[in-house]
Amino acid sequence: MQWLEKQRNIIDFTLSSLLRRKTKNIALMIVYTLVVFVLASVMFFAEAIKKEASIILRGSPEIIVQRLVAGRQELAPVGYIEGIKKIRGVQSVSGRLWGYYFEPVAGANFTLMVPEDGSEKGQIEVGKGILRSMRASEGDILSLKSYTGDWVVLKIKGALSSESELVSSDLILTSEEDFRNVFGISKEYFTDITLHVRNSRELATIAQKIKDLYPDTRPIVRDDILRTYDSIFNWRSGLLLVIMAGAGLAFIIFAWDKASGLSAEEKKEIGILKAIGWETSDVILMKFWEGTAISLSSFLAGIILAYFHVFFTSSTLFEPVLKGWSVLYPKFRLTPFIDEAQVMTLFFLTVLPYTVATIVPSWRAASVDPDSVMR
Amino acid sequence: MILHPSIIALFLSSVLISMLLLYSSYYGLLILRKWDIKSGSELQLDLERRTYLISTILTYVFGFQLISLFLYVYTADLLHPLFVGAMCASGTLTVNSYGYPTLILKVFNFITAGLWLVLNYTDSRACDYPLIKNKYKFLIVIAPLVVAETFLQAKFFLGLKPDIITSCCSTLFTSDSTSVASDLASVPNIPGKIAFYTLIVVTLASGVYFYLKGGGGYVFSLLCGISFVMGIISIISFFSLYYYELPSHHCPFDILHKEYYYVGYPLYLCLFGGAVAGMGTGVLMPYRKAPSLMEIIPVIQKRLIIFALVCFLIFTVMVTYKIVSTPFKLEGY
Amino acid sequence: MIELSDIRKVFNCGKPNEFTAVDGVTLSVDSRKITVLKGPSGSGKTTLLGLIGCMARPTSGRIHLTGRLTQGVTFSVEGTTAEVTSLPERFLTEIRRRAFGFIFQQFNLIKGITVLENVMLPAYPIGEGFKPLRERASRILSDLNLSGKLFAKVEWLSGGEAQRVGIARALINDPTVIIADEPTAHLDTKLSGEFMGIVERLKGDGKTVIIASHDPIVFDSPIIDRVVEMRDGRLSGGYQRR
Numbered sequence: 024m025q026w027l028e029k030q031r032n033i034i035d036f037t038l039s040s041l042l043r044r045k046t047k048n049i050a051l052m053i054v055y056t057l058v059v060f061v062l063a064s065v066m067f068f069a070e071a072i073k074k075e076a077s078i079i080l081r082g083s084p085e086i087i088v089q090r091l092v093a094g095r096q097e098l099a100p101v102g103y104i105e106g107i108k109k110i111r112g113v114q115s116v117s118g119r120l121w122g123y124y125f126e127p128v129a130g131a132n133f134t135l136m137v138p139e140d141g142s143e144k145g146q147i148e149v150g151k152g153i154l155r156s157m158r159a160s161e162g163d164i165l166s167l168k169s170y171t172g173d174w175v176v177l178k179i180k181g182a183l184s185s186e187s188e189l190v191s192s193d194l195i196l197t198s199e200e201d202f203r204n205v206f207g208i209s210k211e212y213f214t215d216i217t218l219h220v221r222n223s224r225e226l227a228t229i230a231q232k233i234k235d236l237y238p239d240t241r242p243i244v245r246d247d248i249l250r251t252y253d254s255i256f257n258w259r260s261g262l263l264l265v266i267m268a269g270a271g272l273a274f275i276i277f278a279w280d281k282a283s284g285l286s287a288e289e290k291k292e293i294g295i296l297k298a299i300g301w302e303t304s305d306v307i308l309m310k311f312w313e314g315t316a317i318s319l320s321s322f323l324a325g326i327i328l329a330y331f332h333v334f335f336t337s338s339t340l341f342e343p344v345l346k347g348w349s350v351l352y353p354k355f356r357l358t359p360f361i362d363e364a365q366v367m368t369l370f371f372l373t374v375l376p377y378t379v380a381t382i383v384p385s386w387r388a389a390s391v392d393p394d395s396v397m398r
Numbered sequence: 399m400i401l402h403p404s405i406i407a408l409f410l411s412s413v414l415i416s417m418l419l420l421y422s423s424y425y426g427l428l429i430l431r432k433w434d435i436k437s438g439s440e441l442q443l444d445l446e447r448r449t450y451l452i453s454t455i456l457t458y459v460f461g462f463q464l465i466s467l468f469l470y471v472y473t474a475d476l477l478h479p480l481f482v483g484a485m486c487a488s489g490t491l492t493v494n495s496y497g498y499p500t501l502i503l504k505v506f507n508f509i510t511a512g513l514w515l516v517l518n519y520t521d522s523r524a525c526d527y528p529l530i531k532n533k534y535k536f537l538i539v540i541a542p543l544v545v546a547e548t549f550l551q552a553k554f555f556l557g558l559k560p561d562i563i564t565s566c567c568s569t570l571f572t573s574d575s576t577s578v579a580s581d582l583a584s585v586p587n588i589p590g591k592i593a594f595y596t597l598i599v600v601t602l603a604s605g606v607y608f609y610l611k612g613g614g615g616y617v618f619s620l621l622c623g624i625s626f627v628m629g630i631i632s633i634i635s636f637f638s639l640y641y642y643e644l645p646s647h648h649c650p651f652d653i654l655h656k657e658y659y660y661v662g663y664p665l666y667l668c669l670f671g672g673a674v675a676g677m678g679t680g681v682l683m684p685y686r687k688a689p690s691l692m693e694i695i696p697v698i699q700k701r702l703i704i705f706a707l708v709c710f711l712i713f714t715v716m717v718t719y720k721i722v723s724t725p726f727k728l729e730g731y
Numbered sequence: 732m733i734e735l736s737d738i739r740k741v742f743n744c745g746k747p748n749e750f751t752a753v754d755g756v757t758l759s760v761d762s763r764k765i766t767v768l769k770g771p772s773g774s775g776k777t778t779l780l781g782l783i784g785c786m787a788r789p790t791s792g793r794i795h796l797t798g799r800l801t802q803g804v805t806f807s808v809e810g811t812t813a814e815v816t817s818l819p820e821r822f823l824t825e826i827r828r829r830a831f832g833f834i835f836q837q838f839n840l841i842k843g844i845t846v847l848e849n850v851m852l853p854a855y856p857i858g859e860g861f862k863p864l865r866e867r868a869s870r871i872l873s874d875l876n877l878s879g880k881l882f883a884k885v886e887w888l889s890g891g892e893a894q895r896v897g898i899a900r901a902l903i904n905d906p907t908v909i910i911a912d913e914p915t916a917h918l919d920t921k922l923s924g925e926f927m928g929i930v931e932r933l934k935g936d937g938k939t940v941i942i943a944s945h946d947p948i949v950f951d952s953p954i955i956d957r958v959v960e961m962r963d964g965r966l967s968g969g970y971q972r973r
Contacts, residue, residue: 029858036848036855043843066403077479247561250480254400254560261401288842295839296852298786299900300828302821303450305856362656364404364472367465371407375462379414382458386451393824394781396839397912436817438790440744446820525822 030312033305037312040292051281052321058274059325059373060332061267066365067333068341069260071357076252079190080245084217085226087119087243088233098212103237107218110232112225118213120202124167124195129156134194135167135202142198146180152192152353154182165195170207177201185354192353264372271372275380282384290391297393306389314381318374326369334359400480404473405555411466412548415459416541422452423541426534435526449530452537453518459544460511464670467504468663470551471651480560487651496554503547505670510540512674513681520682520698524690587636587728594632598714601625601676605707608679609700615683622676622706629669629713636728637665637717643726665713672709675702733760733783733800733908738792740778752778753789754964760941761957762798762907765934767950768943769969770961776943777912779961783941784910785815785827792816799907800830828853832901836913838893840885840900846872847881850900857904864903871899875929891922898929908939915946923948930954 041048088107090099101118108116121136133153142148147165154160161181166174183191203210220229230242285293293306332338334357425448434442474497475487484490491497514536521529601621608618634650641658642649653662679699685691740753752775760766760783768776781787782794793816801813815823840849850868872878875895885893894914901909909930915923923946930940931954942949950958959969 025858027858028860029856032855032858032861036852039844039848062403069403246479246482250560253480257400257402260403261406264403264406265401291839292841295841298833298835298839299853300824300904301853301856302824303447304453304821307450307454364469364476367469367472368404368407370465371411371462371469372403375411375414378458379418382418382455383451386454390447390450392787393827394778394786396835396837397777397781397786435819438788438792438816440742440790443788522819522821525818527819 030308033309034312037309037316040309041313041316044286044289047281047286048317051278052317052324054274054277055317055321055373055377056325056328058271059322059369060328061270062264062372063326063329063365063369064332064338064341065260065263066369067329067361068338068357069256070362070365071333071360073253073256074360075189075357076256077249080249080252083245083248085220085223085245086218086230086233087245088216088218088237089241089243090215090237090239091241092239096215098208098214099216099240101211101213103240104213104216106236107216107233110229110236112221112229114219114221116216116218118215119217120199120208120214122202122206122214124205126157129153131156132193135205136194136196137199137202138196142196143180144198144200145176145178146198147177147201148181148183148196149179150183150191150194151185151188153195154179167205169205175201175205188353271376275376278377279380279384282381283387285388290388291396293388294391294393294396297391298396303389307386310381310385310389314378314385318377322370322374325373326366330359330361333357400477400555400558400560402473402477404469404476408466408469408473408551409555411462411469412551415462415466416545416548418455418459419537419541419544422455423538425452426537429534430531430538433527433530435530449527453522456511456514456518456537460508460515463504463508463511467501467508468654470501470504471654475651475655477558477560480558482561486649488649490558494554494557496550496557500547500550500554503543503550507540507544507547508670509674509677510543512670513678514540516674516678516698516702517681520685520691520695523694523698524688526690528688528690529685590632590635594628595714597621597625597628598710601710602707605676605703609703612696615679615686615699618703619677619680619683622672622680622710625676625710626669626673629672629710632717633665637720639728640717640720640724640726643724645728661716665716668709668713668716672706672713675709676706678702679706732762732797734795734797735759735783736793736795738779738782738789738794740775740782740787741790744790752964753782755792756961756964756966758959758966760939762800762939763934763937764956765930765940765942765954766957766959767955768941768959768961769945769950770943770967771945773963774961775964776961778964780910780912780941780943784831784833784908785823786833788823789816796826796830800826828857828904830907832904832906832909834894834897834901834909834911834914836916838897838917840893840896842886843884845882846877846885846888846896849885849896850903853900853903868899868903871902872896875899890917890919891925894918894922894926895929906938908941909933911940911942911944913944913946914942915944915949920948927952927954 088099088103090097090103099118104116104118107113117139119137119139121134124133124135125131126133131153149159149165157165159165159179161179163179165177165179167177169175177197183194183196197205202208208214218229220226226244226246230244233240233242296306296309297303332340337354337356425445429445429448432441433445471487474490478484478486478490481490481493484493491501514533517529517533517536521527521533601618601624604614604618604621608614630650633653634648638650638653639645639647641653641661651662652658653665654660655662679702682695682699686695735756735758738753738756738758739751742750742752754775756779768779770776778787782789785794793814795812795814797812801811813826815826818826841852847865847868850872851864854864869878869881872881875898877892877895877899880888880892880896885896888896894917911930915926918926927948930942933940934954942955944950949955953972955972957969957971960967
C-alpha cells in the first residue's frame with residue numbers, strides 16, 4: 024500500500040513537471056511518434072500483405088507443373104496431363120492457360136487467363152485497374168491484337184470484384200477459344216498444368232513422381248510459393264528497417280542529448296528535491312515514470328496512426344515506393360491484422376533503444392549532491 | 399539470412415543488453431578493487447553513486463530479458479511456414495542446433511538476473527553494503543552468459559535458410575523433415591502427474607515450514623528450482639494436451655496464442671515467478687548470520703516464500719481446473 | 732545532540748584545484764537550543780551545515796547522533812548513539828528526512844507548482860497517503876498565516892511569504908532539528924524580526940535550531956543560546972549566551 028502511494032505521489036509530480044516543460048517534451052514526442060509510425064507502417068503493411076497472400080493462395084492448386092526448356096518456362100503438351108492423371112494420389116488434373124498481353128495505349132501488361140470453370144466466347148471479365156486505365160466500363164468493347172495482327176473483339180461482360188483487386192486488378196478472364204486465338208497457342212498445349220492432391224502429406228512423393236515421369240518439368244508445391252512470398256516480404260520489410268537504422272540512430276542520439284542536456288532550471292529542481300529529502304533512487308524513479316509517460320504516449324500514438332494509415336488509407340504515404348513501374352496500381356484495402364509479436368517487435372525497435380539511451384543521463388541527473396543547492 | 403523485423407529487433411535488444419551488462423561489469427570490477435565503505439573519499443562516493451546506475455540497469459535488463467524471451471518464441475513461431483515440416487515454433491527451433499540452447503540460455507539469464515536483483519535489494523537494505531563484493535562477483539559471472547546468449551541467438555538466426563524456390567534448375571525442397579522435438583518430453587501420463595503433484599505438495603509444505611520455523615531454506619530453494627523444471631516438463635508432457643485437446647500435440651509454445659486465450663502467459667509467468675522468488679531465498683541463505691543482515695534477511699525471505707508459494711499454487715490450480723473441467727480425457731491414449 | 736569529531740571535507744582531492752572547505756572541526760550541538768554559526772563567506776559554514784544535516788559525507792572524521800535523533804533508527808546504533816559517517820545514501824537520506832528540516836537562503840521553492848504541493852514534496856517518497864499529508868501541510872501553513880495562499884503559484888509570493896513557505900516545507904515531516912542557511916539574506920529588517928519570532932516558537936516546540944548567518948539581527952538576537960565562529964574551515968571561537 025505504501026509502495027503504491029509512493030508511486031502515485033511520484034507519478035503526480037512527474038506529470039506536472041512534464042507539463043511544465045511542454046516545448047521540449049512535445050518536440051521529443053513528435054519525433055518519437057514519427058519513428059514508431061514509420062516502423063509500424065512498414066511492419067503492419069508487410070504482415071498484412073503476407074496474410075492476404077496466404078489467404079489467397081489457399082485456393083490455389085496444391086501442385087503446379089511447369090515445363091522448362093533451357094531454364095525458361097515453355098508450353099506444356101496435353102499428353103502430360105494424361106500421364107500425371109495416372110499417378111496414384113492425384114485427385115484431378117487440368118491444363119491451365121494464362122499469359123501476358125502488352126497494351127501499348129495504356130502502356131501496361133494485362134494478364135489474360137482462362138478460368139477453371141470456363142467462360143463464354145466473346146465475353147470477358149476485366150479487373151478494375153484495366154477499366155480505369157482504358158477508361159472503359161461494362162458493355163464496352165475491348166479489342167486485343169492477336170499474334171497474326173488481326174483484332175480479336177471482346178465485349179466486357181463485367182468487372183472483377185473490388186475485394187479481389189489486389190490480385191485481379193490487371194486480370195482479364197476470357198474463354199479458351201479466344202485465348203488461343205490471341206496468342207496462337209494450339210490445342211495441343213497449355214501454359215502449365217495444375218493438380219489437386221487427395222492427401223497433402225503425399226505432396227512431396229507425387230511431385231517426385233512427376234519429376235521422374237517428365238524430367239523436363241518443374242513441379243511447384245503451393246507451400247513453396249507461400250514460403251517464397253513470406254521470405255520476399257520479410258526481406259523487403261527487414262531491408263527497409265535496416266535502411267532506416269540511420270534515422271533510428273539519429274533519434275536515439277537526439278533522445279540521449281535531450282536527456283543529458285538538462286536546463287539550469289531542471290538541474291536546480293532536482294537539486295532541490297535531493298536537498299529536501301528525495302533519494303537518488305526516488306529521482307531515478309521519477310525519471311523512469313517520465314520516460315514511461317513519453318514512451319507510452321508516443322508508442323501508442325505511432326501505432327494508432329500507423330494502423331489508420333495502413334488499413335484505412337491503404338498506405339498512401341508508401342504508394343510511390345510500392346507502385347514502382349507498375350501502371351496498374353490496385354486500389355485495395357488490406358484486412359487489418361495486428362498481433363502481439365508485431366507490438367513486441369516494435370517495442371524492441373523503439374522503446375528499448377530510447378530507454379537504454381536515457382538510462383545513463385537520467386542517473387547522472389539524479390546523482391546530484393543534495394547540498395548542491397546550498398553552494 | 400532472413401531479414402524479418404522481429405529478428406532485427408531481437409538482435410538489437412540482445413546486443414544492447416549485452417552492452418549494458420559489459421558496461422556494468424566494468425564498474426563492477428572497479429568496485430571489487432576499490433570499494434571501501436568506511437572511506438569518505440570522492441572515489442568511494444562516486445562508486446556508491448555508480449551502484450544506483452548498475453541497479454537501474456539490471457532492473458531494466460530483467461524486464462527486457464523477459465520480453466525478449468517471449469518475442470524469441472513468437473519469432474520462431476511466425477517463421478515456421480518457411481521450413482518444411484515445421485508446425486510451430488518448436489519446428490523452427492530445431493532447424494539448427496542453436497535454437498533450443500538459445501532459448502534455455504535466455505530462460506537461465508532471466509532467472510539469474512532476477513536472483514541478482516534479490517541479492518541487490520537485500521544488500522541495499524543493510525547499512526554497510528555487506529553483500530557488495532559477492533554481488534558484483536555474481537554480476538561478472540552473469541555478463542559473459544548474456545554475451546554468449548547474444549552469440550548463440552545470432553548463430554541460430556544466421557543459420558536459418560528458408561526452404562524456398564531459389565533457382566529454376568533446382569527442383570524439390572519437400573524433403574520430409576523428421577517430426578519435431580516436441581516428442582522430446584513425453585513423460586508417461588499417470589506417473590508424470592503423480593510426480594508433479596507430489597513435488598508441489600512437498601514444496602508447499604517445505605515453504606510453510608520454512609516460513610514458520612525459519613529452517614530448511616536450502617531445501618525449499620532447491621525444491622522450487624526442481625518444481626520449475628518439473629512444471630515445464632509437465633506442461634509439455636501432459637498439461638498442454640488438455641488445452642489443445644489433442645493427445646499428441648506436445649507443444650509448449652502454442653498455449654501462448656490467441657486461440658488458447660493466451661493461457662500460456664500466466665502459466666509460465668507463475669513458474670518463472672516461483673523459480674526466482676524460491677531460489678532467491680536460497681541465494682540469501684549463506685548470509686543469514688551477517689550482523690547487519692540478521693534482522694533483514696528473514697523478513698525478505700518470508701516475503702519471497704509467500705510469493706513463490708502463491709505462484710506455484712496459482713499454476714497448480716489453473717492446470718488442475720483445466721484437467722477437471724474439460725471433457726477431454728488423456729487416459730486411454 | 733549532534734557530535735562532530737575532527738570533521739574534514741575536501742573537494743577535488745588530488746587535483747590542482749583541491750580545496751578544503753572544513754578542516755578539522757570538532758563540535759557538539761546541544762538539542763532544544765538555538766546555535767548560530769557565524770563567519771564570513773568562504774569560512775565553510777555552509778559546508779558544515781550540510782555535514783551536520785546529513786546532506787553530505789565528510790572526507791574524514793566521525794559524526795554521532797544521540798537522543799531523539801536516533802528514534803526509529805535500527806542501524807549503527809549502540810545504546811542511543813548512532814554513527815552516521817559511513818552510512819549509505821539511502822539511510823542517510825532516511826535520517827535526514829525524518830530528523831532534519833532545511834531552510835535555504837534562496838528559498839529554493841519549485842516554480843510552477845502550488846505552495847501546498849511544495850510543502851508536501853519532502854514527504855512524497857515516504858508513500859504517505861495523499862489526504863492526511865495534505866491536511867498536515869494545510870495546518871502547518873495556516874500556523875504560519877498562509878492559509879490564503881495554499882493554491883497560489885510560488886512565483887507570485889512576496890519574499891516574506893516565500894520564506895514562510897520554506898519554513899512550512901521544512902516542518903512537514905516534524906523534524907527534530909531545523910537547519911537554516913543565511914535565512915535573512917533576502918529579508919528586510921521587519922521580516923527578519925518576524926523570522927526570529929518564528930524561530931523562537933520552534934524552540935518553544937522543543938526543536939533544535941542551527942542557523943548559519945553573518946546577519947547581526949540573527950547572531951545578536953536575545954533568543955539564541957550559542958554562537959560558534961568559523962574562519963577558513965576551522966572554528967575560531969564562540970560563546971555561550973545562556
